[in-house]
Amino acid sequence: MSNWDLMMPGMGLTSIGLAGVTISYAGIAHTFIDGMHALTGLTMFIGLIILAAGILEGGVSTSNRAKATVLVVASISLAFGMFAFTYNTVSTVATFAGVLIAIAFPAIVLAYVITKMPVYAKPIGLIFAMAAGAGIIAFVGFGLVSPDTYIIDEEAAVQDEAAMEDAAAAVPADAPVFEISILVGSATPDAPDYDPDTAEVELGHVIKWTNNDIVVHTATSSGDFGETFDSGLLQADETYTINTGELGAGEYDYTCIVHPWMNSTFTVIEP
Secondary structure, X not given: XXXXXXXXXXXXXXXXXXXXXXXXXXXXXXXXXXXHHHHHHHHHHHHHHHHHHHHHOOOOOOOHHXXXXXXXXXXXXXXXHHHHHHHOOOOOHHHHHHHHHHHHHHHHHHHHHHHHOHHHHHHHHHHHHHHHHXXXXXXXXXXXXXXXXXXXXXXXXXXXXXXXXXXXXXXOOOOOEEEEEEOOOOOOOOOOOEEOOEEEEEOOOEEEEEEOOOOOEOOEEOOOOOOOOEOOOEOOOOEEEEEHHHHOOEEEEEEOOOOOOOEEEEEEEOO
């Protein structure tokens, strides 16, 4: 006999893990750290569903203990929400909050209706579904065909092209190249990974990584999670280059974010 008490959280955690792997390997997340950020959002949604199921089991409780618990949870949520809005520099936080409100409002209404007036649950649910569908269609439609095509971010596209041109210009065409190979079979723990594993490169040289393996790899600065340099996902035979003149002299540790046991170091030295 199946144990549903174990199967339900198991299916939820498996879904979260699968979503995280998909996000990371599909290149949607820039690094695994970004993928973890996405997973925290998914975990929150799963937690809200389980929390709602627990609250509504047997009807909505009006005991003092339930009221105190709601007050504590709401206080914590509001505190973190205020912190997110006040101290972050991400421009999409307001959009994320709006999405949460758009999901939470109909969910709360439907939960109350199902608990107190189940006869009205289907028509009200249908109204919310139609309203959501109309809103999505209107948003996408106006975003594509209206004079202000806000879905097509032309400015971002121009900035991306400029960034690519700047990156290409940052690597001198006539600079000496120091090549590092990502070895075949390096995805296996304890197998040789980068060759050379420890390198000394003169300042002004270009370092070029080539993925000679059949699976994806990266060359990502490990001390700051890719802030200094990050190749992104390199498919088989793809390359990534950086100009040591932009880095400056010093020792740089790097890793593969897909296979974190792959670690290596290069040192930029004065000529």
